[in-house]
Amino acid sequence: MTMSKAERALDDLDAMRRGSTGTRVRFWAMVAIIAGFYAVSWNLAGIDLAKLSTGLPRLGHWLMSAWPPKLDELPLFAYRTAETVAMAAIGTTVAAILAIPMAVLASRNITPWPSLYYPARWFLNVLRGIDSFVFALLFVAAVGLGPFAGVLGIALHTWGSAAKFFADHIENVNIGPLEAVRTTGAGRITTIAYALVPDVLPVMLSTTLFWWEFNVRASTVLGVVGAGGIGQELKNSMDLLDFPRLFTIIAVILVVVTALDQLSGWLRKRLV
Missing domain, CATH: 1.20.5 (Single alpha-helices involved in coiled-coils or other helix-helix interfaces)
Known part of the structure; x- marks a missing residue:
C-alpha cells in the first residue's frame, strides 16, 4: 500500500x-x-579574585615607587641587553642550520629514508615539547652560569620548532617541479637544490627571523636560571625589591624588543 x-x-x-x-x-x-x-x-x-583585589593596591604602590627610574646603570643594562640579543641570534642561527636536514628527514614527500620519517617527527616533538627555559636550566648545571647555557637552551627548543615548520611547508609545496627535474635524470640533491630550495627558501628565512625575534623576548627571562642576559639583572632587581632599577630594565627591554620587532617585520615583508 x-x-x-x-x-x-x-x-x-x-x-x-x-x-x-x-x-x-x-x-x-x-x-x-x-x-x-x-x-x-x-x-x-x-x-x-579576593587575592587579586588585595594585591592590586600593593602593585600600584610598587609602580609609584618605581619613579623616577635609575639611569646610572644604563651602560650595564645596554651590555646585558646586547648579550641577550646575541644569545638569541646565535641560538636561532644554529637551530635553523640544524633544522634544514631534519626538515628533509621529516618531510614525507622528499625524505630519502621513509623509515626515519616518524622517528624524526617524534624527535622534533620532544625538542618542541621542552621549553628553552627548561633546556637552559639543564645546561646551567652542565656548562655553568652564563649566556652559553642560554644559547644552548634556545638552540635546542628552536631546532625542533623551526624544523617542524620547515617540514610542514615542504610537504605542502607543489611537487610538479620536483618531478620535472627528476625526469631529467638529476640526483636527489640536485633536484632539491634547483626545484625545492627556490620555493621554500623565502619562507625558511622568514620563519628564522620570526624565531629570532621571539627568542629575544623569551631569552629575557633565561637569566632567572643563571643563563645570562638582561634577565639576570631583572631577577636581581626583583630579589632586592629595587623597583626604580626594575622599571629602567623593563623600559630598556621594551625599547629593544619593539625595535627588533619592527626590523624583523620589515625584513619578512621583503622575503615572502
Whole structure:
C-alpha cells in the first residue's frame, strides 16, 4: 500500500523533530562538558579574585615607587641587553642550520629514508615539547652560569620548532617541479637544490627571523636560571625589591624588543 502525500509529510516532520531533538541533546551535552572543564580548570589554577583585589593596591604602590627610574646603570643594562640579543641570534642561527636536514628527514614527500620519517617527527616533538627555559636550566648545571647555557637552551627548543615548520611547508609545496627535474635524470640533491630550495627558501628565512625575534623576548627571562642576559639583572632587581632599577630594565627591554620587532617585520615583508 502506497503512502499518501499527507502521511509522507507527517513522517518527514517526525524525522526532522527527532533529528532536531538529537542535535539539541548533543549541543547541551557539549555545553555541560565545556562548563565542567572550565570549572575544574578554575579550581586547579587557584583563581582567587579576593587575592587579586588585595594585591592590586600593593602593585600600584610598587609602580609609584618605581619613579623616577635609575639611569646610572644604563651602560650595564645596554651590555646585558646586547648579550641577550646575541644569545638569541646565535641560538636561532644554529637551530635553523640544524633544522634544514631534519626538515628533509621529516618531510614525507622528499625524505630519502621513509623509515626515519616518524622517528624524526617524534624527535622534533620532544625538542618542541621542552621549553628553552627548561633546556637552559639543564645546561646551567652542565656548562655553568652564563649566556652559553642560554644559547644552548634556545638552540635546542628552536631546532625542533623551526624544523617542524620547515617540514610542514615542504610537504605542502607543489611537487610538479620536483618531478620535472627528476625526469631529467638529476640526483636527489640536485633536484632539491634547483626545484625545492627556490620555493621554500623565502619562507625558511622568514620563519628564522620570526624565531629570532621571539627568542629575544623569551631569552629575557633565561637569566632567572643563571643563563645570562638582561634577565639576570631583572631577577636581581626583583630579589632586592629595587623597583626604580626594575622599571629602567623593563623600559630598556621594551625599547629593544619593539625595535627588533619592527626590523624583523620589515625584513619578512621583503622575503615572502
